[in-house]
Amino acid sequence: MVHSPLAIDSKLATVGTTIFTVMSKLATECGALNLAQGFPDFQAEPELFDATLAAMRSGRNQYPPMTGVPELRAAIGEKVAALYGVYYDPEDEITVTAGATQALFTALAAFVRSGDEVIVFAPAYDSYVPAIETVGGRAVHAELVFPDYKPDWDAVRALVTPRTRMIIVNSPHNPTGSLLEVADLDALAELTRDTGIVVLSDEVYEHIVFDGAQHASVAAHAELATRSLVVSSFGKTYHITGWKIGYVVGPAALVGEFRKVHQFNVFTVNTPCQIGIAEYMRDASRHLRLAAFYEHKRDFFRNELRASRFDLLPCRGSYFQLARYSGISERPDVDFAQWLTREVGVAVIPVSAFYADARDDHVVRFCFAKQEATLAAAGEKLRRI
Ligand code: PMP
Ligand code: GLN
Numbered sequence: 001m002v003h004s005p006l007a008i009d010s011k012l013a014t015v016g017t018t019i020f021t022v023m024s025k026l027a028t029e030c031g032a033l034n035l036a037q038g039f040p041d042f043q044a045e046p047e048l049f050d051a052t053l054a055a056m057r058s059g060r061n062q063y064p065p066m067t068g069v070p071e072l073r074a075a076i077g078e079k080v081a082a083l084y085g086v087y088y089d090p091e092d093e094i095t096v097t098a099g100a101t102q103a104l105f106t107a108l109a110a111f112v113r114s115g116d117e118v119i120v121f122a123p124a125y126d127s128y129v130p131a132i133e134t135v136g137g138r139a140v141h142a143e144l145v146f147p148d149y150k151p152d153w154d155a156v157r158a159l160v161t162p163r164t165r166m167i168i169v170n171s172p173h174n175p176t177g178s179l180l181e182v183a184d185l186d187a188l189a190e191l192t193r194d195t196g197i198v199v200l201s202d203e204v205y206e207h208i209v210f211d212g213a214q215h216a217s218v219a220a221h222a223e224l225a226t227r228s229l230v231v232s233s234f235g236k237t238y239h240i241t242g243w244k245i246g247y248v249v250g251p252a253a254l255v256g257e258f259r260k261v262h263q264f265n266v267f268t269v270n271t272p273c274q275i276g277i278a279e280y281m282r283d284a285s286r287h288l289r290l291a292a293f294y295e296h297k298r299d300f301f302r303n304e305l306r307a308s309r310f311d312l313l314p315c316r317g318s319y320f321q322l323a324r325y326s327g328i329s330e331r332p333d334v335d336f337a338q339w340l341t342r343e344v345g346v347a348v349i350p351v352s353a354f355y356a357d358a359r360d361d362h363v364v365r366f367c368f369a370k371q372e373a374t375l376a377a378a379g380e381k382l383r384r385i
Helices: 019-030 046-057 070-084 099-111 128-134 153-159 182-192 252-265 271-280 290-305 333-344 372-383
Strands: 094-097 117-122 138-145 164-170 198-202 228-233 246-249 320-324 363-367
Touching: 019 333, 046 271, 070 094, 070 246, 070 271, 094 099, 094 252, 099 128, 099 164, 099 198, 099 228, 099 246, 099 252, 117 128, 128 138, 138 153, 153 182, 164 182, 228 252, 246 252, 290 320, 290 372, 333 363
Parallel strands: 117 138, 117 164, 164 198, 198 228
Antiparallel strands: 094 246, 228 246, 320 363
16 A cells, blocks of 8 residues: 555545446445446357457557547448438548547547536436536536426526536436437527537437437437537447447537547557447448347336336336336435345446436436346346335
8 A cells, every 4th residue: 555645636526436336346245136337248249259359360459540440430420321311521520439438528628618617417427527527617407307307498598608618418318218309409409509519419329219219319410410529339339338439420620629639538449449340330230220129128127127116217218227216115216226236136326326416316227238037037136125
């Protein structure tokens, strides 16, 4: 141990360890089924590994271009064009990142100056607010209105000031599974028109939308796309959260600013995995079938919980299912999540972790990106309480 005598004035004084790490650690310690942190407990397809290994063996192991390997940027451009009808130029409008988390952080660092305001919707994915604060910005919270978790655009409009630099949106939404509709994007376009506000759209679950819904990408919105950066993650799409590879697309003027920071942040992302993904994603069915794949898991898990005392909220996208537990316990959600992990053997995430003021509606989040055997084993335990 090395003791430091420094009196540290923390930039993130109220931030502890992320709830995902805390709950995964507790799940491991207790031997609980981990339906807390969002990652699949099944393998990606061998073709992805074969393509990556082939890239390594053929000598593609040195630094790739700062912006990402050309094959992968081209594949991303084609995918986005096919899905959303807009062509981003791989040369100056697409950058490969070390996961969505880095893309979001770098985007904030590129545009937010000290004292600038960034509007986020609560409940908000846990990295947004610490990232805003690290770069000297101030998070301003709009609300996704419980229990539908829809934005109230009049309320958002009232939060816009001359200091508003960015607005972060996330659809399909983590943790709630709600979706933004085209009408929401119209409202967002209207309130950011002629303002200089940059929209940062976190679309890591873009392929996981259910019941025939279409993902309303900001990229597909002709007006919004001109002032937006859109972020996605291969971790979610190809069952490889541990590879930490994602991307950002946007108009050249925005991506140019992004790259100025990106090059001194991570510089670039490991070469062989980028090539493996580029090769693998040539077959579009691999991302197009994701919605049906996860819809089946959602339905399976909801069915498992039907005879339980949990009250399931709607899940329109993502791989998260929210549930109210008021029929079981009056405990605060953090206590309830710990109790469920320790005593019942199923780890979950308390939704208060996604609120700056720790608002507690007695709701927990289950991740259903799991094998049916895992979901069935969890269902059995959860029906007993
Ligand atoms: N945004 C949201 C909404 C997420 O759920 C996650 C978790 N995957 C991320 C960003 C971060 O993605 P990555 O693992 O690619 O950094
Ligand atoms: N995105 C994942 C989730 O919501 C967790 C990622 C992480 O642990 N940082 O569970």
